Amino acid sequence: MDILHVSAECYPIAKVGGLADVVGALPKYQKKLNTTSSVIMPYYNNPFTQKNNFNVVYENKLEMGKELFSFRVLKLSSNSLEFDLYCVDIPEFLYTDYVYSSSDTERFLAFQIATLDWVLSLERKPDIIHVHDHHTGLIPFMVSQSYRYETLKNIPTIFTIHNAQYQGWFSHNKVYLIPEFNFTNVGLLDWNSNINPLAAAIKCAWRVTTVSPSYMEELKLKANGLEDLLMHESKKCIGILNGIDWNVWNPETDNYLIGNYNSSNPIDGKKTNKQWLCKEFNLDENKPLFAFIGRLVGEKGSDLFPKIFKKALKENNISILLLGSGNKEIEFQLNQLQEEKNYGSFIGYDERLSHIIYAGADFLLMPSRVEPCGLNQMYSLRYGTTPIVNAIGGLKDTVVDINANGFGICHYGVTIEEVTNAITRANLFYQNQTEYIQNSKKIMLIDNSWTNSAQEYINLYKSLKK
Numbered sequence: 001m002d003i004l005h006v007s008a009e010c011y012p013i014a015k016v017g018g019l020a021d022v023v024g025a026l027p028k029y030q031k032k033l034n035t036t037s038s039v040i041m042p043y044y045n046n047p048f049t050q051k052n053n054f055n056v057v058y059e060n061k062l063e064m065g066k067e068l069f070s071f072r073v074l075k076l077s078s079n080s081l082e083f084d085l086y087c088v089d090i091p092e093f094l095y096t097d098y099v100y101s102s103s104d105t106e107r108f109l110a111f112q113i114a115t116l117d118w119v120l121s122l123e124r125k126p127d128i129i130h131v132h133d134h135h136t137g138l139i140p141f142m143v144s145q146s147y148r149y150e151t152l153k154n155i156p157t158i159f160t161i162h163n164a165q166y167q168g169w170f171s172h173n174k175v176y177l178i179p180e181f182n183f184t185n186v187g188l189l190d191w192n193s194n195i196n197p198l199a200a201a202i203k204c205a206w207r208v209t210t211v212s213p214s215y216m217e218e219l220k221l222k223a224n225g226l227e228d229l230l231m232h233e234s235k236k237c238i239g240i241l242n243g244i245d246w247n248v249w250n251p252e253t254d255n256y257l258i259g260n261y262n263s264s265n266p267i268d269g270k271k272t273n274k275q276w277l278c279k280e281f282n283l284d285e286n287k288p289l290f291a292f293i294g295r296l297v298g299e300k301g302s303d304l305f306p307k308i309f310k311k312a313l314k315e316n317n318i319s320i321l322l323l324g325s326g327n328k329e330i331e332f333q334l335n336q337l338q339e340e341k342n343y344g345s346f347i348g349y350d351e352r353l354s355h356i357i358y359a360g361a362d363f364l365l366m367p368s369r370v371e372p373c374g375l376n377q378m379y380s381l382r383y384g385t386t387p388i389v390n391a392i393g394g395l396k397d398t399v400v401d402i403n404a405n406g407f408g409i410c411h412y413g414v415t416i417e418e419v420t421n422a423i424t425r426a427n428l429f430y431q432n433q434t435e436y437i438q439n440s441k442k443i444m445l446i447d448n449s450w451t452n453s454a455q456e457y458i459n460l461y462k463s464l465k466k
Ligand code: ADP
Pocket: 016, 017, 018, 019, 021, 293, 294, 295, 323, 324, 325, 348, 349, 350, 351, 354, 373, 374, 375, 376, 377
């Protein structure tokens, strides 16, 4: 079985968040299950594409509206990723160093048309086209409706919702950009009088998945306006929990770390990383270290961080370290907190620092209001760092509270009180070092790798093959 994943992000080529990690890992695990998975994504002008060699495998002009744009499909020459990587190079739209921008309608539509034009040219077509998030959400529509792709119609399309908050909607004035289709079916593109790629994908894909079972249930009640649609299509929707790449995220071999360690003795290794962090950010290594890593947006609860951090630092003898970027106002407020004692932050994106924090922190905070899956809590478990989570979505599916015979700290709701109480509870738990260290060892052994979920995806694909 040949599976083609289509995505805007893929680790290590271009990463903004967890989507990249998923698309960079799932194909590796699918390959272990006797399938061939490849990834096609935009060709961005970034450090990865600059450092690696690609071969041109296809060249053509794509038609979007009345205009023609030259494009090429490039294949990564080396086998370093363990799956075939194809990148669509459309100089007018994609050859920039950023993944997302304000003109994404045209950029990602051009990417999707070029991808399907390339698929049309292939002698051996993929058995499954698996598309991810709204940037690739018009593919199921085009495959089923556009005359141009008539011959692809029998290839099953799978659509994975990584985050339903972002839907990519645009005005019907731009409908002429989509390759011609029977206009009586234009309703398939529509939601609330806009063209909505996320809604179109939910309507047209053969199957819809989300990245955790709990998020699937939550979406039927709260999906940024798409609740009724998800309820209506619920028979073809399924929640499959994400996994993590067990080899990339391995404290025993992780090259980013200051000191490596494994579950039989995490103490010294974790301490080496913590010492490095504390020196770097001027923190006291004897206090428990609470960290946050992620996008600074409302979904992650970050608008409350300034108040939560101040209160938690006042009430507890702890340190807090933050790595993140996003909303400018929140960034500004968090920068001002720098004056606070026992607080450190790096506003920006830093892959290496994130690994050192997963290893060196004692607790990882995830007070998300919405968390379709969340990978950070699984990385933190793998690195022996106890997660503190708001029990929703994928966080609910992966973290069990210590008071329920589990291994993490759960809170129920995102308020300043709830989160600071959880921090206080975690701090108390930390005071009993024997119990805390035992827990660290235990959580490192929880298998959150992709092994099971990759199989679930394969079972789903197989159920669609005639
Ligand atoms: P989301 O995709 O919603 O941002 P996930 O938990 O699924 O959340 O994944 C986030 C990924 O992005 C993780 O690999 C995390 O380590 C990484 N990440 C987020 N922000 C940063 C940052 N500022 N620097 C480095 N890595 C980051």
